[in-house]
Amino acid sequence: MKFRGYRVTSVLLFTGLALALKAQDGNKERGQKEKESVYAELEKVPEKARQKSNPLTKDPEAVAAGKVLFEEHCEECHGSGALGSKKAPSLRASEVQNAAPGAIFWILTNGVVRKKMPVWSKLPEPQRWQLVSYIKSLGIAEQPAPGDPPAKP
Amino acid sequence: MMPPTLAKSFHLLRVSIGTVLVSGLLSLLALVSLEAQENPYIVAYDHNLEEPGSLEVEYFSTFGTQRGGPGFHAFWGEFEYGATAWWTTEFYLDGQTTFDQSTLFTGFRWENRVRPLKREHFINPVLYVEFEDINEADKILKEIEGHDVEADQAVPNSISRQQVVREIELKLILSSNYKGWNFAENTLAVKNLSNQPWEFGYALGVSRPLALKGAAHRCNFCPQHFIAGLEMYGGLGDRASFGLHDTSQYLAPGLVWNLPSGWTLRIEPTFGLNGNSHQFLLRWGVSYEISAFGRMVESLFKGRE
Numbered sequence: 296m297k298f299r300g301y302r303v304t305s306v307l308l309f310t311g312l313a314l315a316l317k318a319q320d321g322n323k324e325r326g327q328k329e330k331e332s333v334y335a336e337l338e339k340v341p342e343k344a345r346q347k348s349n350p351l352t353k354d355p356e357a358v359a360a361g362k363v364l365f366e367e368h369c370e371e372c373h374g375s376g377a378l379g380s381k382k383a384p385s386l387r388a389s390e391v392q393n394a395a396p397g398a399i400f401w402i403l404t405n406g407v408v409r410k411k412m413p414v415w416s417k418l419p420e421p422q423r424w425q426l427v428s429y430i431k432s433l434g435i436a437e438q439p440a441p442g443d444p445p446a447k448p
Numbered sequence: 449m450m451p452p453t454l455a456k457s458f459h460l461l462r463v464s465i466g467t468v469l470v471s472g473l474l475s476l477l478a479l480v481s482l483e484a485q486e487n488p489y490i491v492a493y494d495h496n497l498e499e500p501g502s503l504e505v506e507y508f509s510t511f512g513t514q515r516g517g518p519g520f521h522a523f524w525g526e527f528e529y530g531a532t533a534w535w536t537t538e539f540y541l542d543g544q545t546t547f548d549q550s551t552l553f554t555g556f557r558w559e560n561r562v563r564p565l566k567r568e569h570f571i572n573p574v575l576y577v578e579f580e581d582i583n584e585a586d587k588i589l590k591e592i593e594g595h596d597v598e599a600d601q602a603v604p605n606s607i608s609r610q611q612v613v614r615e616i617e618l619k620l621i622l623s624s625n626y627k628g629w630n631f632a633e634n635t636l637a638v639k640n641l642s643n644q645p646w647e648f649g650y651a652l653g654v655s656r657p658l659a660l661k662g663a664a665h666r667c668n669f670c671p672q673h674f675i676a677g678l679e680m681y682g683g684l685g686d687r688a689s690f691g692l693h694d695t696s697q698y699l700a701p702g703l704v705w706n707l708p709s710g711w712t713l714r715i716e717p718t719f720g721l722n723g724n725s726h727q728f729l730l731r732w733g734v735s736y737e738i739s740a741f742g743r744m745v746e747s748l749f750k751g752r753e
Contacts, residue, residue, distance in 0.1 A: 406568070
């Protein structure tokens with residue numbers, strides 16, 4: 296009787312553990328999927344737009360001007376230092392930082408209106424390129440995906 | 449004893465200051481503001497919608513002179529909210545003072561602008577639907593339609609206020625941004641719900657910032673914060689008599705100053721182009737954008753995390 300009790304407990308524990316692991320995997324999977332879908336728009340950028348090069352690459356003030364523009368127009372959603380917030384994803388993720396400047400410019404110009412990213416074509420082209428210069432100057436700072444466990448100190 | 453005209457002017461000033469103070473108070477409530485990038489148009493619309501979650505509180509004034517009647521000051525408040533990146537909704541409260549007559553509330557409007565296309569194109573359409581519940585004393589001249597002429601507004605307030613107007617207004621907004629320039633073309637069709645014919649009108653606008661590049665430091669007076677423009681608008685008759693005859697037409701150069709603090713100031717002297725139009729209107733406006741408004745409202749209904 297006692298042995299049978301242990302067996303039932305073991306089966307329940309095992310099943311619980313399996314479910315928890317499955318759920319954990321699910322969370323990770325979901326987190327990864329969310330992350331992928333957030334940045335998926337970058338993959339949809341037409342090749343011609345992606346090939347566009349930043350005309351302000353040699354402008355020594357482009358990054359500083361882009362920072363001012365970022366603080367005025369983008370920081371509210373993308374967070375301080377472009378690290379992301381509840382409203383909008385980090386722009387320091389590898390997907391963005393490794394994207395072609397033309398792709399980022401295209402996203403700025405067209406927005407992702409179905410996902411709350413407004414169209415920024417109202418900013419003149421040089422200002423959008425200044426923003427691209429600033430964003431690309433920030434470098435990668437990976438944020439945990441929504442399903443990832445918090446980083447240990 | 450103050451002369452009545454002067455007393456009216458003081459009253460007007462008090463109303464204007466009061467409105468500005470209310471806007472200022474709202475701005476104090478705001479946690480975050482961001483610079484708006486507004487075009488100088490007061491009548492024409494471009495395809496740029498309000499950012500999602502942002503509320504823009506606006507106050508506009510129109511001072512007008514009238515042949516055959518006293519001058520007036522029409523004013524309106526706008527609450528413009530970006531519901532999504534493709535839908536902006538706006539609520540208006542209108543009023544006016546006709547000198548030597550009275551000051552009155554003339555009604556409200558509710559407008560919606562929807563961007564049907566996902567991406568930016570050479571010409572970008574926006575669909576506009578507005579419901580108006582105003583009276584004939586309304587003089588804000590936010591749009592000119594049908595056979596609207598200057599003489600319509602010479603009717604004393606005591607009479608015109610009794611005539612209620614409920615209208616549905618539809619607009620097709622087409623707008624393009626090209627090399628820093630904005631070109632906007634609006635056509636409008638208005639239907640008075642009390643069995644009046646469809647009336648038509650148009651508005652055209654062109655504008656450009658004084659500088660296309662942003663400055664490398666935060667500044668209020670940098671030329672990129674100023675956008676100059678020109679708009680032209682007028683009536684196109686109605687279904688029974690379409691055309692420019694017996695319509696009023698206006699040309700208005702304008703300037704807008706988009707401050708990095710979230711404030712926007714506009715001024716637009718307006719000139720009548722034919723005998724049916726007001727000879728001169730002076731329009732100006734002040735607005736403030738509260739970018740975190742949606743988040744503030746959300747936080748009211750959510751517990752702390």
